[in-house]
Amino acid sequence: MNLCSLLSNYKPYDQHEKADFDSFNQFFKLFDKDMWAVRDNKIGHLTASALILNKDRTKMLMGYHNIYKSWSWFGGHADGDLNLYNVCLKELEEETGINKNKFKQIYNNDEQVIDFSVIAVGLHSKKGQIVSEHLHYNVSYLFEVDEQEPLNYRDDEHSGIAWININDFFNKSEYKDTEIIMNIYKRIIEKSGIKV
Known part of the structure; x- marks a missing residue:
């Protein structure tokens, strides 16, 4: 789906997402299209992430992120590709x-x-290089996958990968991330109809 048409038809879920959505629109107006999805844009760039649920929708697949030192979703930089789903x-x-x-x-x-x-x-620092503070204009998806699928994480990005009970994730301190990130996860779960 075309990103610009997606933006024109999208209805934000709450005030937080509305504020972020307005920032997305301003970002697209300020920069040429060829600067949206490249890391050369030091102010910010497009990323795509996903929460992954098991088929029973009781667990989330999460990775322990080496940079952020927390259990988090999966995703990454667009690196020039505006097809964020791919x-x-x-x-x-x-x-x-x-x-x-x-x-x-x-x-x-x-x-x-x-x-x-x-x-x-x-x-x-990433791969020995200092990366300045910047913004990720993140587009999120929600997927399910069979939790019996074999897992094989990349140890340059994660030091572990696990299926975590959704309620445990939101209620146990060992899974806590920043309040902003936890609110994004919770908002996505709520949109899917799952009660936390």
Whole structure:
């Protein structure tokens, strides 16, 4: 689906998403299309992420992220590709070891985005290079996959990967991430109709 037409038809879920959605629209007006999805844009760039649920929709597949030191979803940079659905599936396959054809979209079967969020990324080091603070204009999807699929994580990005009970994830301190990220996860889960 064309990103611009998706933006024109999308209805934000709450005030937080509305604020982020307005930021998305301003970002697209400020920068030429060829600067939306490249890391050369040091102010911000497009990313795609997904929450992955098991078929019973009781667990989420999460990775322990090496940079953020927390259990988090999977996804990555668009790196010039404006087909964020394909970007997301490519990242899911790379980061979980599960063939991208095994993922079934839950929210809608038309490459439908479930959430728009703007995520501030702090100063960090990646592959020996300092990466300045910037924004991720993140498009999110929701998928399900059989939890019996073999997992194979990339140790350059994650130090573990696990199926975590959804209620445990939101209620136990060992899974806590920043409040903003936890609210994004919760919003996506609520949109899917699952009670937390």
